[in-house]
Amino acid sequence: xxxxxxxxxxxxxxxxxxxxxxxxxxxxxxxxxxxxxxxxxxxxxxxxxxxxxxxxxxxxxxxxxxxxxxxxxxxxxxxxxxxxxxxxxxxxxxxxxxxxxxxxxxxxxxxxxxxxxxxxxxxxxxxxxxxxxxxxxxxxxxxxxxxxxxxxxxxxxxxxxxxxxxxxxxxxxxxxxxxxxxxxxxxxxxxxxxxxxxxxxxxxxxxxxxxxxxxxxxxxxxxxxxxxxxxxxxxxxxxxxxxxxxxxxxxxxxxxxxxxxxxxxxxxxxxxxxxxxxxxxxxxxxxxxxxxxxxxxxxxxxxxxxxxxxxxxxxxxxxxxxxxxxxxxxxxxxxxxxxxxxxxxxxxxxxxxxxxxxxxxxxxxxxxxxxxxxxxxxxxxxxxxxxxxxxxxxx
Numbered sequence: 001x002x003x004x005x006x007x008x009x010x011x012x013x014x015x016x017x018x019x020x021x022x023x024x025x026x027x028x029x030x031x032x033x034x035x036x037x038x039x040x041x042x043x044x045x046x047x048x049x050x051x052x053x054x055x056x057x058x059x060x061x062x063x064x065x066x067x068x069x070x071x072x073x074x075x076x077x078x079x080x081x082x083x084x085x086x087x088x089x090x091x092x093x094x095x096x097x098x099x100x101x102x103x104x105x106x107x108x109x110x111x112x113x114x115x116x117x118x119x120x121x122x123x124x125x126x127x128x129x130x131x132x133x134x135x136x137x138x139x140x141x142x143x144x145x146x147x148x149x150x151x152x153x154x155x156x157x158x159x160x161x162x163x164x165x166x167x168x169x170x171x172x173x174x175x176x177x178x179x180x181x182x183x184x185x186x187x188x189x190x191x192x193x194x195x196x197x198x199x200x201x202x203x204x205x206x207x208x209x210x211x212x213x214x215x216x217x218x219x220x221x222x223x224x225x226x227x228x229x230x231x232x233x234x235x236x237x238x239x240x241x242x243x244x245x246x247x248x249x250x251x252x253x254x255x256x257x258x259x260x261x262x263x264x265x266x267x268x269x270x271x272x273x274x275x276x277x278x279x280x281x282x283x284x285x286x287x288x289x290x291x292x293x294x295x296x297x298x299x300x301x302x303x304x305x306x307x308x309x310x311x312x313x314x315x316x317x318x319x320x321x322x323x324x325x326x327x328x329x330x331x332x333x334x335x336x337x338x339x340x341x342x343x344x345x346x347x348x349x350x351x352x353x354x355x356x357x358x359x360x361x362x363x364x365x366x367x368x369x370x371x372x373x374x375x376x377x378x379x380x381x382x383x384x385x386x387x388x389x390x391x392x393x394x395x
Contacts, residue, residue, distance in 0.1 A: 008157055017245060028337070106159070112159070130166075167211065196211060206382060225246070230246045252345075
């Protein structure tokens with residue numbers, strides 16, 4: 001099984017980083033940090049939340065008082081990535097945090113890898129806008145690399161700086177990589193791909209596929225991370241095309257909207273309001289979810305827990321699966337976002353583990369596995385395109 005080193009921590013790949021906003025426990029309804037009970041192996045935090053987010057920066061002083069800094073504060077001992085948070089400025093020309101601030105907060109808070117302050121661009125950006133935003137990213141990369149080089153040993157053990165590539169065509173990506181190599185003096189061992197999520201989510205999945213395949217071809221041995229490409233199906237595309245890791249906040253965001261996730265199944269909304277408005281349709285959706293849950297338990301060793309205690313929850317038949325669904329649904333004015341979030345995060349981690357198992361089996365059946373997860377015609381066609389392009393690239 002392939003491993004990558006993220007600073008001083010190792011990680012089995014492909015894998016997913018759970019994107020987490022400081023103090024979502026308990027402010028967003030989480031009742032505990034869910035990492036251990038959901039088999040989470042990587043967590044992604046955000047420098048923007050520590051520096052400029054009015055809702056969260058007040059906790060930065062609390063983190064400073066922790067001897068183990070970010071790891072200790074969120075009660076997590078695995079690989080921890082600190083993104084810059086530049087996506088918050090996707091629609092703006094200017095970014096209100098500086099590259100030096102992003103580097104310094106990373107050095108102080110001791111994540112295993114700190115991401116360069118990049119300047120992503122939207123899918124319909126003009127060539128002039130793309131060039132301007134990349135030049136800002138290049139400048140920030142140079143500033144952060146130079147500052148890190150001048151730290152004179154005051155760098156946490158294993159700390160890494162991750163450059164980020166942006167581009168929706170081969171030439172732009174090659175030029176971006178050339179700039180990074182010029183700054184670092186060598187090919188990067190770890191690199192992120194940005195500006196992908198809006199592309200993939202807005203009907204340009206083929207371009208996103210081409211981008212990941214191109215970066216893997218240019219950097220065959222690097223650890224490649226795709227930012228914000230962690231929906232249940234998009235992460236499969238990313239892994240198939242050569243990404244080692246992705247990150248996702250969908251696990252908690254969808255839970256807040258009363259949605260629950262299963263591998264190979266559409267998002268299901270558990271809303272008492274919809275149950276009253278469309279009772280027959282609602283019960284039909286619940287039954288389909290329960291049946292698929294039972295199928296995963298019986299055929300793929302999927303398992304669930306009492307997410308309040310972490311204890312295993314045995315499900316042996318359809319009725320027991322429906323009882324578990326009742327447990328996830330809000331009742332009597334009590335919001336069970338914590339239960340849904342933990343369930344969703346476990347489902348994402350389970351799916352990443354299944355991909356690793358399929359790859360490790362050496363049976364060349366990754367295509368068959370992913371096809372089995374596809375239900376939408378749009379996704380099936382995108383996967384057929386990915387398979388064709390990967391074949392042409394010798395993958």
